[in-house]
Amino acid sequence: MKTIVFKIVCAICMLMVFASCNEIQNKAINEEQLILVDTIPLKLVNGEKWKANVETAVGMQQIESILKKFKDLKRRDYKNLAAILSKETSAIIKSCNMTGEAHDQLHLVLVPILEQVMVLKEDHNITDKNTAVKNIENLTGVYYRYFND
Secondary structure, eight states: OHHHHHHHHHHHHHHHHHHHSOOOOOOOOOEEEEEETTTEEEEEETTBOEEOOHHHHHHHHHHHHHHHHHHHOSSOOHHHHHHHHHHHHHHHHHTOOOOHHHHHHHHHHHHHHHHHHHHHHSOOOHHHHHHHHHHHHHHHHHHHHHEEO
16 A cells, blocks of 8 residues: 555656746757666767756755765664655655756756655655665755756
């Protein structure tokens, strides 16, 4: 039952992410590919990073800061962490005004972050929650490798 609910919530989150952003454009570009989170292809444009809007850059900096503070805590409150990260990702999504391929590439980082936040919200074991935190840290690092602030 929890798996079905989790998949439904993830699907709704993904739809919200895509519905809240501006029109998606298709462009042919020369690209370098990286396989991220199993089969998600993340690309550079002509070897250069994508340009993120200011709100996204600030939101990703906040996520990075939140994760650093969380790691310093002795008592780990994963549900509180999930709530804070959820608020930050929602702010990024609501302020999304990126278009075209840059917009599509951003979603390849944001959607997996949302999925990991869902793991933190649910009743998973500590190992799964620690893995989710590590995955969000890794995805934040991927954002900085592929996007300019």
